[in-house]
Amino acid sequence: MILPSPRAVYRGLRKMLRFLARPARRAGSRGGPVIQTYRGYGSRDEVFLMGRVFRQPGLGLKLGEGPLDDLVNIARRTARWGIRDARVAVTVGDARASVTTDRDGYFSVQLPIEEPLPDGAFWQQARLELLPASEKSDAPSGERSVAATAEIYIPPREVDLAVVSDIDDTVIYTGVASKLTMMYQLFIAKARHRTAFPGVSAFYRALFHGESGERRRPMLYVSRGPWSIYDVLVEFFRLNHIPHGPVLFLREWGVTLQRPLPIRAKDHKAMLIERMLSLYQQLPFVLIGDSGQHDPEVYADLVARYPGRIHTIYIRHVHQGEDRDQAIQALADRVAQSGCQMILAKDSLEMAQHAFQNGLIAERGLQEVRADCRRRSEQ
16 A cells, blocks of 8 residues: 655645535534535426534634644534424425424424426535524524525436436445545545446446436435445545435434334335336335345345335445355346346446446447546456
């Protein structure tokens, strides 16, 4: 392993500090409530959006731009805490709804769209506003107006397919999904080629554009990680030129008397995919996962419950042992009876070759995946 030079470490640390300080700086120097939003997704009839309301300290320090100011903003970000029972109004076009945050400050909204949204704009903008607090609420009252915006991906009318991909061990190597490890790889080690699997960015771009090059398919990502790594993953997708889309996490935030045990990750993943199947009712789906956890089992169950909706399943081979090979082959034989193909692939190129042969991607996309895998093997 070649260690970076001291100068490279310094530059990388400065980039990391600026990155970590960015959310607090973007929220403003004054303390108080802030609405944090995550990318949403939807159709011409309905949209889905998630976010969080939290309180951030102000500190009142004006240090100019530099490492010290970054450290102060990182401290402000670390000291945030969620606001429960806050009321948030969400507006998309002419549609409007209000939601209430949970005990950790998180909220989600499923908003029907009655008036047509503008054609040609694939990313629509949602407007969010913090409403006055209700009685018996921890939400802020009598403070300055708090607002935010969020991006929501609306695919074109002629889209032919939707793609749902796991992230951990499917796009990103094991262990890299931890926040500190990924930031070291992205900003200091310059090891983005060791962070993402070879060919994965080219393959996902090919799926996004389709065989015609103009499809702009919905690309939705699920992860077992917590919301705290959201910003890092968005930066990872940007640096690796992976088509960005909504990222949905599977980590439950604590337990309640009504739910004394946290929901299992695989159950939550199935629920999220079912929501997408319901939203895009006319579209077949491609599901991508890995063999290390429960993705083959979760996806096979979805094929059984939603016949005709799952076109192809790609499973990245990351396990060891013939028993797992046999178990996945049995699942592949089972889903084949419903007309779905489950492909256990050793790498992204094998997935891309199958996708090209079945008309899911263009030849140009296949060649880009092949070139990326070859380049990575020579490094």
